[in-house]
Amino acid sequence: MTELLTAAQMRTIEAAAIASGEVTGLELMERAGRGVVEAIFEEWPELAKTSHRAVVLCGPGNNGGDGFVVARLLKEWGWEVEVFLYGDPQKLPPEARVNYERWLGMGEVRRLGFPKLTEEDAAALTERAQLQEPQSIIVDALFGTGLSRPPEGMEALIEIEEFFHFDDGWPRWVAVDLPSGLCSDSGRDMELPYLMGAPWGVLFADLTVTFHTAKLGHHLGLGPAASRKLAIKPLGLPSSFDSICDLSGAFADLRSAYEGTVDVAGWSSDLRKRQRAHKYHHGHALILSGPPGRTGAARLAARGALRIGAGLVTVGAIPEAVPE
16 A cells, blocks of 8 residues: 655644654654665665765755754765755744754755855855765755745746756755655646746755655656665654545546556557657547447446556547436
């Protein structure tokens, strides 16, 4: 059974665990940060063998707090770590503020202009980007699952990504919980404009590390492309909850729509969904129905065509059979 959570359900589960006294918010943040570091070393074992360089981009909420934990743990591992904070440290949530203070005991936090990058920010990011190497990582701990609308200054986040983007695929991007700019519940890109065919406002990751269970946004819309490799790390929370949505059947249908290819009488139509595609890119199925009392096969065939990903399905029936 595959359980997918909304952002609100995940917050409810965490809040219930904290209210029961089973765990504190600080402990959950520490577990999340450790889970990210574990996932990095599991995905790229060579990174655990010696020290490397990391840039950790922290946001103004608890996702940023997770980022401060990741920075501290990598620093303790012997890595060279630089931390940037996007937002006002005075407005950080309590747990995130504690981990911000803990990091200050180990290293500097450079603030990124909010909501707009300054010339000084650009100079600092350029300098850091030039120091990157193939074994480097960028940790995106900017927004995560709490994002429900386009964040202020999203254009600045795209500038940040451009500073660290190299044509040969490095450094490696690691997203904490969810790639920033992606809606946790829908996988959409917050309805921002498109640039050169790629959505603004989504910082695509090579590895996305989420907690407890996957979220809807990891598997809907841009989620599969933006999250790429998904690692799920436990937080020690209850394994089930009354309001959890069990979408295992829906996910199976979704996977068939994304991955399936239909072969009819030797003609193959690729039905995998692509960004910016419309329904006519994925075929138009016409189902001819029988008369009243004999429409079941047509209805079943029409539903099947929809489930495998046909862009448009039309049932042709005589007027008397239309009510069925």
